[in-house]
Amino acid sequence: MNIALFGYGKMGKMIEQIAQDRGHTIAAKIDVDTKEIPYDNMDVAIDFSTPEAAFDNITGCFENGVPVICGTTGWLSNYEKAIDICNKNQGGFIYASNFSLGVNIFFELNAHLAKIMSGLEQYNVSMEEIHHTQKLDAPSGTAITLAEGIIANTNYKGWKLDQTDEGTIPITSKREGMVPGTHSISYDSAVDSIEIKHTAHNREGFALGAVIAAEWIQGKSGIFTMKDVLNLY
Numbered sequence: 307m308n309i310a311l312f313g314y315g316k317m318g319k320m321i322e323q324i325a326q327d328r329g330h331t332i333a334a335k336i337d338v339d340t341k342e343i344p345y346d347n348m349d350v351a352i353d354f355s356t357p358e359a360a361f362d363n364i365t366g367c368f369e370n371g372v373p374v375i376c377g378t379t380g381w382l383s384n385y386e387k388a389i390d391i392c393n394k395n396q397g398g399f400i401y402a403s404n405f406s407l408g409v410n411i412f413f414e415l416n417a418h419l420a421k422i423m424s425g426l427e428q429y430n431v432s433m434e435e436i437h438h439t440q441k442l443d444a445p446s447g448t449a450i451t452l453a454e455g456i457i458a459n460t461n462y463k464g465w466k467l468d469q470t471d472e473g474t475i476p477i478t479s480k481r482e483g484m485v486p487g488t489h490s491i492s493y494d495s496a497v498d499s500i501e502i503k504h505t506a507h508n509r510e511g512f513a514l515g516a517v518i519a520a521e522w523i524q525g526k527s528g529i530f531t532m533k534d535v536l537n538l539y
């Protein structure tokens with residue numbers, strides 16, 4: 307498969323390594339200075355760029371018949387617009403705030419725990435995410451997906467960054483050293499706490515998941531999620 311990398315930073319480089327190990331070719335590396343994008347020479351685009359760049363990168367691919375795997379976070383205010391453009395062009399698209407198998411299992415665990423905790427008013431939920439100091443967005447995309455999983459299964463109405471507000475999930479974002487990504491969710495009562503936590507040890511899980519998604523989307527059109535790709539249950 308010919309893969310175009312939109313964004314050749316920490317994730318782009320890791321994806322290159324894993325894609326080549328799995329027998330794929332990196333057909334293009336696109337960055338902000340790329341003058342002409344060789345759409346004709348790519349079977350799939352994988353975008354791990356920046357919150358500002360993602361929308362134009364993704365929609366340019368849809369308009370040129372290239373399916374997209376997008377891991378970039380922090381651009382979701384334009385998500386619906388991107389979906390419209392994808393549908394108009396009968397494109398293929400997978401966005402995931404986190405492509406790792408472990409976090410996708412953690413998403414399911416989070417939703418199940420939220421269902422159990424729903425209605426138990428003695429417990430208050432809170433979330434913490436820790437990432438490296440180069441991260442541009444806060445809270446992380448993964449934390450937002452986790453919060454959405456709690457909101458869908460409880461009476462919580464929303465989330466707030468670094469604030470406690472009745473009926474919303476407080477999310478604390480910490481930026482420390484080179485941390486690849488740690489997410490924890492706590493339910494605290496006066497007598498005890500229940501905590502679930504996912505710790506990424508490196509970026510390999512994110513990159514492998516993105517390459518597997520790129521392989522999976524070949525020949526398909528539509529909007530998919532990692533749940534479709536991983537077929538967890």
Ligand SMILES: NC(=O)C1=CN([C@@H]2O[C@H](COP(=O)(O)OP(=O)(O)OC[C@H]3O[C@@H](n4cnc5c(N)ncnc54)[C@H](OP(=O)(O)O)[C@@H]3O)[C@@H](O)[C@H]2O)C=CC1
Pocket residue numbers: 312313314315316317318336337338354355356357359363376377378379380402403404405406512
């Ligand atoms: N979904 C997931 O599983 C994961 C998602 N992420 C997300 O992926 C994104 C990238 O992360 P990471 O690789 O760590 O970040 P980096 O900053 O290391 O890489 C981003 C790269 O994008 C480049 N870039 C800037 N503008 C454009 C453009 N217009 N087109 C293409 N590339 C451009 C940057 O170049 P320059 O430095 O010159 O500006 C940089 O090289 C982030 O949003 C992050 O949150 C990260 C890990 C996992």
Ligand SMILES: O=C(O)C1=N[C@H](C(=O)O)C[C@H](O)C1
Pocket residue numbers: 379403404437441442445446447448449486487488
């Ligand atoms: O920027 C990162 O590094 C990461 N970003 C994603 C996010 O915002 O959730 C996924 C992962 O946690 C690493």
